[in-house]
Amino acid sequence: MSSDSSSAQPTPAQIRRWRRYLADEIAEGAIYRELAERRTGQERQILLGLAEAEERHEAYWRTKLGEHARHVRPSTRRMFLRWLARHFGSVFVLALAQRAESSSPYEKDADATAQMAADEQVHEEVIRALATAGRARLSGNFRAAVFGANDGLVSNLALVMGIGATGVASGFVLFSGIAGLLAGALSMAAGEYVSVRSQRELLTASRPTQVTLAAAPNLDLDANELVLIYKARGMSDEDAEHRVAERMGLFTCDCNPSFSLHPEARAEELEKEHEELGSAPGAAASSFAFFASGAVIPILPYIFGLSGTGAVVLSLVLVGLALLGTGGVVGLLSGASPLKRGLRQLGIGLGAAAVTYCLGLLFETTAV
Missing domain, CATH: 1.20.1260 (Ferritin)
Known part of the structure; x- marks a missing residue:
């Protein structure tokens, strides 16, 4: 007390x-x-x-x-x-x-x-x-969405900062930003589609089939490889032989639930992994949409006609707020501090932009 x-x-x-x-x-x-x-x-x-x-x-x-x-x-x-x-x-x-x-x-x-x-x-x-x-349930498409938004924010901000630092006209910076948006969004969507589709195909290839039920009636009772299937699925020799005897119709009592559920449990596990991955088209669409929504933010000042230092500063502010937001959401869902995750995202994004801006200054040219 x-x-x-x-x-x-x-x-x-x-x-x-x-x-x-x-x-x-x-x-x-x-x-x-x-x-x-x-x-x-x-x-x-x-x-x-x-x-x-x-x-x-x-x-x-x-x-x-x-x-x-x-x-x-x-x-x-x-x-x-x-x-x-x-x-x-x-x-x-x-x-x-x-x-x-x-x-x-x-x-x-x-x-x-x-x-x-x-x-x-x-x-x-x-x-x-x-x-x-x-x-x-969120980890598949949501992962693609968050990564897409952050990639769009950081990569297009870095591109705009780098191009803008060279001293070219604001129209050229805007064109470069739009090109970066489309190229990045299409690349992200294609990459995410291939990645998720490939992982789902690998999981599907690992899913147990019902061949043991279909083939069992026609197998030789004294010489068959059915026991190898269950050994390959992780059963012990004794459990595998017991399972084969049951499949061959020698008895109907399934006396060992610990191994009788093993193939079904594995199938459920694979199905869960499928769910966590999300669908390939869904992941691709999320990547495209969120990369584009992130990549458009750095060029908003240029879309509305701003140029020079004012456009650069406003672009940094808008992207900074967006990075804080996406980082905070990730932190929230992971049970971590939203502020710390947001600041981490902000530091990464502005750090990348600073590097490309400095490189742009090295190649500074006369604005046209």
């Missing part, structure tokens, strides 16, 4: 802190209930279980606060998260909830119990597990 005695009067600092904790517990419980409304089955029960745990924490802080527990309002961040849960209930909300659970201050606060700190650690892992399926 808390190090404070039950009769001790809390300090103003403790009251403020406890009220913040209470507000967060109320909001998190509401978030989990909102998410549960959009789920069914076991996932719904898990979310409701988390909500009940938050209610226990809420009751603890209400007891500690006494009359000070009245009129507690959640933070703006928690209210926004609850709004997202109510209207979307997506993997983004689970990722935000995971991050909220991971940043719990209970472990370092003597006023919280060790059990509550342990609860928060468990809650983070539960949310991480619930978010895994959503992240897997």
Whole structure:
């Protein structure tokens, strides 16, 4: 329990802190209930279980606060998260909830119990597990979309900075930027299509077939290679022979579930890998669209007629904001700090632009 005695009067600092904790517990419980409304089955029960745990924490802080527990309002961040849960209930909300659970201050606060700190650690892992399926569904086409947008931002910004630094006319910079947009988008789409299609074909080639069922009736009982199929799938000699005997019709009792499910489990695993890859046309379309949407941002100032230093500065600002946004989304989905991921993307993009700009200065020419 808390190090404070039950009769001790809390300090103003403790009251403020406890009220913040209470507000967060109320909001998190509401978030989990909102998410549960959009789920069914076991996932719904898990979310409701988390909500009940938050209610226990809420009751603890209400007891500690006494009359000070009245009129507690959640933070703006928690209210926004609850709004997202109510209207979307997506993997983004689970990722935000995971991050909220991971940043719990209970472990370092003597006023919280060790059990509550342990609860928060468990809650983070539960949310991480619930978010895994959503992240897997996004990891194919979403990966292509994010990479495409970032490549478009960085590569076209670097191109525009490099060409612009040579001193050529703004119309030439705009033409170069449009050419870079089209060339890069087409290249990204083609590369992503080939990559995903090739990976799916490799997975398909590895998928177990039903040849053991089709061929078994016509095989020689005393001399056949059926056992080699199951050995190749990873079964032990004993399990493989047992499986062959069952396939050949010597008995119908499948007495060893651990190996009887092995081919089917492998097929399900391959199907899951297919899902995570996404479709080749979808990945290609995402790459093209997002590369183009990213690549158009550096040339927006030139499209609207700006030139010189003003166009360069505005281009850098627009691209910087976009890089912060894409990096933040990736950080959010991965459960990491959105700010750190955004700053990392910003540093990479502006670093590449700085290099090409310096190279452009080396080849500076008279503007025409």
